[in-house]
Amino acid sequence: MRLSDDRTRMELLQWVCPRCGTNNVVGANFCRQCGQLLAVRCLHCGQEEYIGSRFCTNCGRPLQGAPPLVEKPARVVLPAGKPRTSSWAIASLILALLGLGPVAVICGHIALSEIGRGTAGGQWLAVLGLVLGYLQSAFLLFGALMYLLRLVGLA
């Protein structure tokens, strides 16, 4: 990006962000508004210079090709489109259909926390697995209770 001499002179005084135009303090590594890199280091003397400068103010040599002072912060890569269906949700539903209620409940909860973090989709699968799993667990518990009561002769 080429800047006019007038703008460059002004920017040297206040380090205006070339991306969003925010005034930053001289010496700032990044724009306080958008995170744009603002500083480069002179290859010859190590002086920190504004990214729009063409020459080093310390040694007078061209700043072209000077490496960024600080590496750009890593960009968070967002998955494009819909997130994949949580495999925990699928497992929960399958286990529930197989009659393994308590295990389905555990898988369903793992799936929901995964979906809650936004790393996976398929909420309805997880909810279905959870509901079926809880119903089966309730029946199992009820059956076990009845069995115990019968065992001690109360029913």
Ligand SMILES: [Zn+2]
């Ligand atoms: Zn900015």
Ligand SMILES: [Zn+2]
């Ligand atoms: Zn220099």
